[in-house]
Every structure is written in C-alpha cells, then in structure tokens.
Amino acid sequence: MPNELNAPADVHAVVHAMGAAARAASRELARAPTAAKNRALEAAAEALVDREKTILAANARDVKAARSEGHDDAFIDRLTLTGKAIGAMAEGLREIAKLPDPVGEVANLAYRPSGIQVGRMRVPLGVIAIIYESRPNVTADAGGLCLKSGNACILRGGSEALNSNQAIAACLAHGLKAAGLPESAIQLVDTPDRAVVGELVVLEQFIDAIVPRGGKGLIERIAKEARVPVIKHLDGICHVYIDDRADAAKAVAIADNAKTQRYGTCNTMETLLVAQAIAPKVLPEIGRIFAQKKVEMRCCPESREILRKAGVKGAKAATEEDFRTEYLAPVVSIKMLPGIDEAIAHIAEYGSQHTDAIVTEDLARAQRFLREVDSSSVMVNASTRLADGYEYGLGAEIGISTNKLHARGPVGLEGLTSQKWIVLGDGHLRH
Amino acid sequence: MPNELNAPADVHAVVHAMGAAARAASRELARAPTAAKNRALEAAAEALVDREKTILAANARDVKAARSEGHDDAFIDRLTLTGKAIGAMAEGLREIAKLPDPVGEVANLAYRPSGIQVGRMRVPLGVIAIIYESRPNVTADAGGLCLKSGNACILRGGSEALNSNQAIAACLAHGLKAAGLPESAIQLVDTPDRAVVGELVVLEQFIDAIVPRGGKGLIERIAKEARVPVIKHLDGICHVYIDDRADAAKAVAIADNAKTQRYGTCNTMETLLVAQAIAPKVLPEIGRIFAQKKVEMRCCPESREILRKAGVKGAKAATEEDFRTEYLAPVVSIKMLPGIDEAIAHIAEYGSQHTDAIVTEDLARAQRFLREVDSSSVMVNASTRLADGYEYGLGAEIGISTNKLHARGPVGLEGLTSQKWIVLGDGHLRH
Numbered sequence: 001m002p003n004e005l006n007a008p009a010d011v012h013a014v015v016h017a018m019g020a021a022a023r024a025a026s027r028e029l030a031r032a033p034t035a036a037k038n039r040a041l042e043a044a045a046e047a048l049v050d051r052e053k054t055i056l057a058a059n060a061r062d063v064k065a066a067r068s069e070g071h072d073d074a075f076i077d078r079l080t081l082t083g084k085a086i087g088a089m090a091e092g093l094r095e096i097a098k099l100p101d102p103v104g105e106v107a108n109l110a111y112r113p114s115g116i117q118v119g120r121m122r123v124p125l126g127v128i129a130i131i132y133e134s135r136p137n138v139t140a141d142a143g144g145l146c147l148k149s150g151n152a153c154i155l156r157g158g159s160e161a162l163n164s165n166q167a168i169a170a171c172l173a174h175g176l177k178a179a180g181l182p183e184s185a186i187q188l189v190d191t192p193d194r195a196v197v198g199e200l201v202v203l204e205q206f207i208d209a210i211v212p213r214g215g216k217g218l219i220e221r222i223a224k225e226a227r228v229p230v231i232k233h234l235d236g237i238c239h240v241y242i243d244d245r246a247d248a249a250k251a252v253a254i255a256d257n258a259k260t261q262r263y264g265t266c267n268t269m270e271t272l273l274v275a276q277a278i279a280p281k282v283l284p285e286i287g288r289i290f291a292q293k294k295v296e297m298r299c300c301p302e303s304r305e306i307l308r309k310a311g312v313k314g315a316k317a318a319t320e321e322d323f324r325t326e327y328l329a330p331v332v333s334i335k336m337l338p339g340i341d342e343a344i345a346h347i348a349e350y351g352s353q354h355t356d357a358i359v360t361e362d363l364a365r366a367q368r369f370l371r372e373v374d375s376s377s378v379m380v381n382a383s384t385r386l387a388d389g390y391e392y393g394l395g396a397e398i399g400i401s402t403n404k405l406h407a408r409g410p411v412g413l414e415g416l417t418s419q420k421w422i423v424l425g426d427g428h429l430r431h
Numbered sequence: 432m433p434n435e436l437n438a439p440a441d442v443h444a445v446v447h448a449m450g451a452a453a454r455a456a457s458r459e460l461a462r463a464p465t466a467a468k469n470r471a472l473e474a475a476a477e478a479l480v481d482r483e484k485t486i487l488a489a490n491a492r493d494v495k496a497a498r499s500e501g502h503d504d505a506f507i508d509r510l511t512l513t514g515k516a517i518g519a520m521a522e523g524l525r526e527i528a529k530l531p532d533p534v535g536e537v538a539n540l541a542y543r544p545s546g547i548q549v550g551r552m553r554v555p556l557g558v559i560a561i562i563y564e565s566r567p568n569v570t571a572d573a574g575g576l577c578l579k580s581g582n583a584c585i586l587r588g589g590s591e592a593l594n595s596n597q598a599i600a601a602c603l604a605h606g607l608k609a610a611g612l613p614e615s616a617i618q619l620v621d622t623p624d625r626a627v628v629g630e631l632v633v634l635e636q637f638i639d640a641i642v643p644r645g646g647k648g649l650i651e652r653i654a655k656e657a658r659v660p661v662i663k664h665l666d667g668i669c670h671v672y673i674d675d676r677a678d679a680a681k682a683v684a685i686a687d688n689a690k691t692q693r694y695g696t697c698n699t700m701e702t703l704l705v706a707q708a709i710a711p712k713v714l715p716e717i718g719r720i721f722a723q724k725k726v727e728m729r730c731c732p733e734s735r736e737i738l739r740k741a742g743v744k745g746a747k748a749a750t751e752e753d754f755r756t757e758y759l760a761p762v763v764s765i766k767m768l769p770g771i772d773e774a775i776a777h778i779a780e781y782g783s784q785h786t787d788a789i790v791t792e793d794l795a796r797a798q799r800f801l802r803e804v805d806s807s808s809v810m811v812n813a814s815t816r817l818a819d820g821y822e823y824g825l826g827a828e829i830g831i832s833t834n835k836l837h838a839r840g841p842v843g844l845e846g847l848t849s850q851k852w853i854v855l856g857d858g859h860l861r862h
Contacts, residue, residue: 027779031803104802110824116813118823123805125835208835229660229836250858257860348458357854370853371535372462374554382547382856391861392549392852393541404556404639405660406836409852421823421840422801423788425813427681429688430822 014191015199018154019206021184022127026152029185030124034101036179037148041097044175045090048140051171052086058167059136066160078134079161089140089168092396093175096144099395102413103150106422116428120419124150126208128416129200130398131156131222133214136164142211143172143186145398149416152185154207156200158214159192166190201226211411213399231407231415233400235326235352236266238384241343241369243360244277248285250381251278251359255286257383258357260293264328266400267355267377267387271323271333273343279303279336284310295330298322302336323350340365344372351375354402355387355409376402376409445622446630449585450637452615453558457583460616461555465532467610468579472528475606476521479571482602483517489598490567497591509565510592520571520599523827524606527575530826533844534581537853547859551850555581557639559847560631561829562587562653564645567595573642574603574617576829580847583616585638587631589645590623597621632657642842644830662838662846664831666757666783667697669815672774672800674791675708679716681812682709682790686717688814689788691724695759697831698786698808698818702754702764704774710734710767715741726761729753733767754781771796775803782806785833786818786840807833807840 029037048055059081066079102122109119128151130142139155146153157165169188176183189196201210201222210230212222223230240258242251258269274283279302287307290297291314298318299307307315315334322333323346337343340358347356357379358369366380377387387409389397394412401407407415460468479486490512497510533553540550559582561573570586577584588596600619607614620627632641632653641661643653654661671689673682689700705714710733718738721728722745729749730738738746746765753764754777768774771789778787788810789800797811808818818840820828825843832838838846 027803027805030805031799112822112824114817114822116817116822121801121809123802126805229834231836247858253858253860261861366855368462370552371554372458374458374461374557375851377852377854378552379854380856382854382859383861385861386545386547386854386856386859387852388861391543391545391547393543403660404849405662406849408849418835418837418839420806421808421818423808423810423813423817424797425811425817427678427684428813428817429684430692430814430816430819 011195019203022152023206025182025185026126038097040175040179041093043178044172045093047171047174048090055167058163061163093144117424127152129154131212134158136161139165139168149413156189236354237352239356241273241358244275245362246359287312299334303334355384442626450634453583454637456613456616469528471606471610472524474609475603476524478602478605479521486598489594492594524575548855558583560585562643565589567592570596570599580844587620667785668783670702670787672704672789675706676793677790718743730765734765786815
C-alpha cells in the first residue's frame with residue numbers, strides 16, 4: 001500500500017485500493033478477540049516509547065519544513081511533538097486498552113410472545129476515515145479508538161505532519177502485527193494530494209463513516225461533498241443562563257469558569273444570559289472578573305447599563321451578529337432576559353445545539369431546561385467546559401458531534417459502533 | 432398553510448414555510464406531556480372511525496382517477512381503502528397511544544469522580560419528513576409514530592392518494608386540536624408538484640431526518656439528492672444458511688417459511704445456502720416443496736445436481752447476477768458451500784446487510800454467525816420473515832433501516848429519537 005501511494009498514481013485508484021483493503025481488514029477486526037486488540041494497543045504504546053527518537057526526528061523534519069513555508073506559531077505549536085507528548089500518546093493507547101470492549105455487547109435480550117428471543121448486539125461501524133489537520137497525536141488516538149471498537153480506519157492527516165504521522169502509524173502497524181491482526185486495519189494516507197479527501201468522502205462502498213477533525217472550513221467542505229455519513233462537529237455557541245433563582249456564588253463561578261478556563265475550545269461559553277431579577281446582583285461581579293481577565297464584553301443595552309452603573313468599564317454594545325458568533329477568544333456576549341422562557345427561546349434561535357447550562361436552585365426550572373433545550377449536552381449548575389469525553393467517563397473521545405442522528409456530544413468507543421438486532425429461535429416461523 | 436399550497440406558488444417558498452412551521456411546532460411537541468400526545472392519538476382514532484364514510488368517499492375519488500389513468504391492479508389494490516382498513520388505522524393509533532413514551536427517558540445517570548452526575552436523555556429528532564407512495568394508511572401510521580415520539584412531521588404521500596391522505600390528515604389535525612397541540616405538528620403536503628421532494632430533502636435548516644417509504648427507485652433518488660440524513664431501506668437480499676449441524680426438520684421448515692410465507696416482502700429469503708455435508712439430506716425435500724409451490728429454483732451446479740438426482744424437476748442454473756438479486760417473487764437462488772466460513776463470506780460479498788439466518792444446533796457456530804454477519808438482523812434457527820417491528824416488540828414500525836449509523840433494522844419510536852447528554856452539578860467547574 002505505501003509503495004502504491006508514493007507513486008504519482010491515479011488518486012482514485014489508490015484510494016479505492018485502500019478502501020478495499022480496509023473493508024477486508026474490517027471483517028477480520030470485527031471478529032478479533034478483545035485480548036488481541038488490547039495486545040495490539042499495548043505493543044503500539046511500547047513502540048511509541050521505544051521509538052521516541054525516531055518520531056522526534058521525523059517531527060523535526062516536519063517542523064522545519066513548516067517553518068520554512070511560513071506557518072504561524074500557533075500552527076507550529078500544534079505540529080510540534082515532545083518526549084512528553086509521545087509519552088502521553090502511549091499512555092492514551094494503554095488507557096484505551098483498559099476500556100471495556102463495546103463489540104459484541106448484547107442488550108435487552110428478551111423473549112417475545114412468539115417464543116423467539118430478540119435483543120441487540122453492539123457491532124463496529126466497519127471502516128472509518130479520519131480526516132484531520134496538523135496535530136500528529138490524532139494519529140495514535142484515532143487509530144487506537146478505531147482499533148478497540150473493531151473498526152478498520154483510514155487516517156488522512158495534514159500533509160505538513162506527514163513524517164510525524166508516518167512514524168506514529170508505523171508504531172500502530174507494529175502493534176497490529178505483534179497481535180496477529182491485519183496491518184491494513186490502520187492505514188495512513190501518505191500522498192499529500194488534496195484530491196484524496198474528495199475521493200474518501202464519496203467512497204460509500206468501502207467507508208461507513210467519516211470523522212473530520214479540524215477547523216470549520218475543513219468540516220464544512222467535507223459535510224458538503226460527502227456521500228458517506230459524517231460524524232461532525234460544527235459550531236459551539238454555548239450558553240450559560242443565570243436564572244433568577246440561581247445561587248449567586250455558583251452563578252459567578254460558573255460564568256467565570258465557562259468563559260475563561262480556556263478560550264479556544266468548543267465548549268467555552270460564548271453568550272451569557274441573565275434573568276432580569278438577578279442581573280443587578282450577579283452581573284457587576286462577573287463583569288469585574290471579565291474586565292480583570294481582559295475579556296471583551298458585548299452587551300445588550302440593559303446589561304450594559306447595569307455594568308456601567310456598577311462602574312465596570314469597557315462593556316460594548318452587542319450587535320445581533322454577536323449572539324450568533326463563536327468567538328473562540330476572550331470575548332463574550334451578554335444579554336438580560338425576563339426569565340427561563342426567553343432563555344430557552346434565545347438558545348433555540350441563536351445556539352448551535354452544542355452545550356448549554358442553566359444555573360438555578362429551582363427543581364422545576366432545572367427539569368424544564370434539561371428537557372426543552374435541544375443541545376448535545378444540557379447542564380444544570382455546571383460549567384459548559386465539563387462537556388468532554390474524559391469528564392463524561394468515555395475514557396477517550398474521537399471528537400464531539402453536533403449531529404442529531406447517531407452519536408451526539410462527545411464520541412467515544414460507543415459512538416464508533418452501532419447495534420444490530422439478534423434473534424434466537426428454535427425453528428421459529430412467521431405465521 | 433393549505434391555502435398557500437393550493438396556489439400555483441413558488442414551491443421553494445411553500446416548502447420553506449412548511450419547514451419553518453414544523454420547526455416551531457416541534458419545539459412545542461418536544462415538551463408536550465405524554466397525556467396530551469396520547470389524547471391526540473385517541474381523538475384522531477375516534478375521528479377516523481366517525482368519518483369513515485367521508486374517508487371512503489375521498490378514497491373512491493382517488494381510485495376512480497387512478498383507474499382512468501390506467502394504473503395496474505396492484506397499484507389500485509395498494510390505494511384502495513375499506514372500512515376494515517380504516518378500523519385498522521384507528522386501532523394502530525390506539526396501539527401507539529399505549530406504547531411507553533420514549534421522550535425524556537434518562538439512562539445511565541451516574542456520578543463521575545468530579546462529582547457531576549452524567550447521563551443521557553432520550554429526545555425527539557425534531558422534524559421528520561416522510562415521503563411515501565400510494566398506501567394511504569402510511570399517513571395515519573407515520574403521523575402517529577412521529578407524534579408519540581415528539582417529532583413534528585411533514586407527510587408527502589403519492590399524488591394519486593391525495594384525497595384519501597387529506598381526509599386522514601384531517602383526522603390527525605382534529606386529534607391535535609382536541610389535545611391542545613399545534614396542528615402544524617403534522618402537515619400534509621397537498622401540492623402534487625414533484626419538485627416538492629427535491630426541496631424537502633435539502634431543507635437541512637428545518638428537517639432533521641427523511642424517511643422514504645416506497646420502491647427502490649424513490650429511495651435511491653432521495654438518498655442521492657438528500658442533504659438531510661435519510662433513514663432508508665434499500666435491498667433485502669436475505670439468506671438462510673443451513674449448517675451441516677442443522678436439525679433437518681427445522682432447516683426445511685425455515686427455508687420454506689422464509690421463502691414462501693410471502694414473496695414480495697423485504698425480509699423474504701432470496702438465497703438459500705446449504706453446507707455440503709447436509710445438502711443431500713435437506714435439499715431434495717426443500718426442492719420438492721418449492722417445486723410444488725411453483726418457486727423457481729436457480730442453482731449452483733452442485734445443488735442442481737442433487738436436486739436432479741432426487742428427481743426434483745425444474746431447477747435451473749444460477750448466474751452470478753442471481754445471487755445479487757432481490758427477486759421479491761417466487762424465485763430463489765440456491766448455493767452449496769463447504770461450511771460456515773464460506774457462508775459468512777458469501778453473505779458479506781453478495782448480501783445487502785438486511786436479514787440473514789443460520790440453522791444450526793452448534794452453539795459455537797451460532798455465536799460466530801451472530802457476531803460476524805454484519806446485517807441489521809441476524810438470526811439463529813428462525814425464519815427471516817420474523818424481522819419485523821411487531822415481532823420485535825416495537826409495537827409499530829415506521830420502516831426498516833439498512834443504514835449502519837443511527838437506527839438499524841425495524842425502526843419504531845426509539846429510532847425516531849436520539850439521546851442528548853445531561854449533566855447535573857452543584858456549582859461544578861472544570862479544573
């Protein structure tokens with residue numbers, strides 16, 4: 001496979017061949033014993049540690065080339081590996097090995113009046129293509145998660161990280177081989193041709209799902225062109241609504257944490273909604289924290305007035321567009337509302353169905369918010385930053401999905417599987 | 432809405448308006464109490480019974496028009512309603528009312544080490560468009576299932592059934608109104624313009640899933656054009672594999688039932704696979720039954736020879752193409768194989784991942800077949816004809832899905848929902 005790919009060959013033929021090899025490998029992997037998959041993960045982890053120098057050397061070549069091509073510091077930062085990062089990748093694979101195997105799990109097997117037993121068995125999706133940008137650790141994480149969930153995968157990383165990705169993929173291949181599993185269960189596309197992505201996303205015959213990881217531009221392009229189902233993450237316009245029955249101290253702490261714990265993540269709060277009756281009590285303190293942390297506040301007239309009166313400086317006027325914006329930066333929109341009805345309506349209108357939280361001590365309002373807000377994660381008295389595979393106990397996540405069908409929210413091993421029906425009879429017929 | 436649709440208006444604008452109304456209604460429906468949804472279903476059932484004469488008169492107009500347009504008997508048969516059929520529709524709605532409400536069901540709520548409780552809540556998909564052909568009973572069934580699962584729906588039936596569908600949809604509207612639910616929760620498209628379908632399948636903004644019900648041509652067209660996820664059913668090339676450790680009597684009965692209980696259904700066996708060692712014992716009897724029931728047999732050379740020697744007449748030679756064909760008719764392909772490995776490989780190569788069964792008394796082989804055959808329903812010692820929502824205990828089904836993501840196999844209320852994450856904290860932050 002690698003030889004074919006290095007050739008300046010017909011991209012279509014190359015991708016087709018990888019797809020066919022992945023499909024064949026997926027059948028072997030679907031029936032692979034849990035112990036063999038774990039052995040492969042552990043051997044790959046060992047190889048990562050053993051080959052640290054080789055991987056760092058490969059990465060240094062990528063970083064040098066990226067610098068000479070004029071990529072910015074943030075890009076170089078995402079691309080650069082360290083000994084610690086390689087150790088973390090190895091540890092990540094070992095953690096995946098420790099997770100329970102979802103494949104073959106049978107749920108709800110029960111007798112029906114006809115005498116048959118009917119239940120559902122969890123099965124791999126088949127072949128998953130992961131399309132990602134400059135972070136080389138995705139190679140290990142995504143490969144490990146697909147392997148454990150019994151899926152063959154085709155990894156298509158950024159061309160700038162090709163040397164690093166190849167060095168990491170070689171460790172995964174070593175693990176597969178050590179466990180007697182087909183090496184084509186994890187294939188890395190090593191041609192930089194951009195047409196590869198276009199070919200992958202329409203290869204319905206061999207690929208069951210696409211997981212794009214990267215900027216919004218990449219994801220939108222893939223979603224637009226894909227014929228294969230895409231497990232995707234689009235905007236994260238997350239809200240915290242402070243209800244008038246909120247505990248003020250919790251409200252302030254959650255608003256602060258949801259906005260400032262990290263700015264560039266998808267589960268960071270972008271809009272703070274505050275009930276009118278509590279706004280004068282909580283907004284000044286929140287405003288002072290934001291001002292002190294240099295978070296730009298874009299406010300509705302009412303909230304701006306409250307901040308102004310309280311002597312908080314720098315609150316600007318928000319535009320309609322601000323409430324539809326995922327800043328991914330130290331900027332926040334603030335809006336005052338009469339109460340929970342308007343908050344739920346605002347989130348339905350302006351939100352992106354990602355993660356939204358209410359701060360309230362009122363049980364009925366908490367229940368209403370949980371039921372009525374249609375987002376992949378809905379929270380009560382907790383920071384939106386907690387929307388995360390590790391926090392949720394998935395062990396590891398391949399991404400966060402904003403799809404409504406199949407997997408929603410953080411996607412771990414279970415999101416890479418589906419359930420088939422199984423029927424056990426003893427000569428049962430339809431009458 | 433109906434007035435707009437009767438106008439020779441811009442189809443795009445009309446469909447857009449229906450979508451917007453459906454989205455608004457979906458928000459109300461998502462929070463509707465179970466009792467209100469059940470009341471609506473019962474009132475609709477009552478209206479169906481009360482208005483039997485009106486519905487039959489509307490149907491008679493459709494049937495008359497269809498006859499004058501030269502539609503064949505099978506078409507007229509699917510289109511025609513009777514008092515009994517209307518009673519069955521009403522009973523179907525009452526049965527849906529009796530099913531447990533899937534919306535709001537919380538699963539796996541558990542404490543995480545951080546102190547937050549994390550679980551999943553079942554929620555409606557939102558807005559579902561059902562695109563179907565000539566059977567008017569789909570209007571009641573699909574409308575009822577969407578309503579109970581908290582989804583607004585847009586129903587697009589065949590233009591030949593428009594009068595019938597309108598009369599039925601009026602009963603559903605009556606039910607919604609009686610229960611204080613928004614009437615636009617169930618909207619029937621009443622313009623016959625074919626461009627409507629093309630508009631619906633790309634209306635991502637307002638529609639969360641499309642369920643096409645009809646012939647393969649319709650489904651393929653929709654799947655090809657759709658930007659909205661399609662819960663679809665393509666081929667049903669179902670297999671029964673008779674293992675050499677099968678009980679011969681069960682094998683004969685299952686092969687007979689799977690093929691001949693009904694010919695035109697998607698879960699009917701199209702290919703019979705028989706292990707070499709048992710073929711001389713079971714094939715002659717099965718062949719005699721098929722010959723007697725006038726089922727045309729298209730055989731591999733080995734199975735044909737066994738039938739010939741046993742004096743079973745009429746077994747023809749199968750072509751490669753026969754094994755890839757969904758006959759939906761009294762025709763069956765027959766192939767002899769060495770054993771289970773080859774059977775699993777044949778199904779992977781020629782099957783359509785719909786429903787496949789093994790007949791065996793051997794536990795290990797049964798387990799292997801269940802795990803390794805990647806179909807939406809996999810069975811042991813049972814007829815493929817049992818792959819059905821009622822047989823599986825779903826109560827009712829909106830269709831059978833051959834998708835791998837989201838719902839697989841018979842799709843009932845649960846298949847019309849998804850799960851969101853819910854997080855309960857008490858001021859919890861991310862550290």
